[in-house]
Structures are given as C-alpha cells and as structure tokens.
Amino acid sequence: MVICLIVKYQKPIVIENTCNCIVDETELKNAIIWYSDKPVARIKKIFMQGNYPAVSIHGEKIHVHRLLMMYWLKRKLDTNEHVHHKDHNKLNALKENLEVIASSKHLSSHNKGKKLSKEHRKKIAEANRRRKVKYKKRVNIDLNELKSLLDKNWSINRISKYFGCDRSTIKNRIYEHPHLLGGEEQ
Numbered sequence: 001m002v003i004c005l006i007v008k009y010q011k012p013i014v015i016e017n018t019c020n021c022i023v024d025e026t027e028l029k030n031a032i033i034w035y036s037d038k039p040v041a042r043i044k045k046i047f048m049q050g051n052y053p054a055v056s057i058h059g060e061k062i063h064v065h066r067l068l069m070m071y072w073l074k075r076k077l078d079t080n081e082h083v084h085h086k087d088h089n090k091l092n093a094l095k096e097n098l099e100v101i102a103s104s105k106h107l108s109s110h111n112k113g114k115k116l117s118k119e120h121r122k123k124i125a126e127a128n129r130r131r132k133v134k135y136k137k138r139v140n141i142d143l144n145e146l147k148s149l150l151d152k153n154w155s156i157n158r159i160s161k162y163f164g165c166d167r168s169t170i171k172n173r174i175y176e177h178p179h180l181l182g183g184e185e186q
C-alpha cells in the first residue's frame, strides 16, 4: 500500500539519525528545506547509502555531506566535484570537516596526505568495521594484486573491469583495507 502524504506547508522537521552521522541537525534541516522546491515530510531519516549517510528528499537519495555543501555554497554540485572528508571519517559531516575538491585530484590527494597517524587510521578502520556494513556480494579479490593496481594509479573503474565486478565492490574492499592506499586511510 502506498500512502501519499501531501504536505501543504512545512512542518518542523524531525531528524532521525539511524547511522551515527555526525551532523549539525539544524543545518541539515535548513539544507533539506533549501534543496526541496516544495514542503518535505516531517520526519527525515538519515540512513547509510553506500558508505555515506544520506537523506531522501521527495524520493531522491542524497548524501548528507553533499547536500550540506550545496546548501553552504547555495548551488548544486557537479558530479566531478567531490566533497572530501578532511578527517577521513565518512560519518563526519560537520562544516569544518568538509571541502570541495575536483574528482581528478581527490584520490591522489588521499595518497599524498600521509598526515594521519597509524593510531588514527586504525581507529577509523575499526569503527568502520564495527558498523558492519553489509556487502552485496563477495568477489574474490587478491588484495596484493589490488594494491599493485592502485599503486599503478589505475582508476576504480579500470580495476573493477579487470576483476569483473562493480565499482562499489572495489571501493568497499579499499574501505575495509585502508592500507591499500599506500598505507593511507582512503
């Protein structure tokens, strides 16, 4: 059964944070209202969409960090504009943690960074593991082989074709094993 709720005016939004997203809820509410051209449902759930917290606005799933950045910049982001998490924690959507970066420079900037301490990287990897993200399918990927391709600067696209799987599988594998990126958190 589909229930169609027509909202004529905006009721105060209530945020339901189901994935420990670190976010300024007032900013997020404002961003949702700014983004939508019509009133939105009163309860907005933050859920995991891939590796990132997201909200749904009139059926469009949108990552919280991208939505907020659009709101702060007051414009839509192009697909080749990535929003980088400075502390490498994908759950942290606080303003001071986010910056826009060209997609072409994004991965290389992660490799160049090398600023995170071993300890910090370990903490993030553990926290991510604890979240027990479910992966659709397990493709057998030799991590040493994957690392050598990453070292050769192969794109995720090219690597996924090489292994015969989808891009998210490769991304998840890197996500689970941050050391693959030259000892750097992804």
Ligand SMILES: [Zn+2]
Pocket: 083, 084, 085, 106, 110, 186
């Ligand atoms: Zn980044």
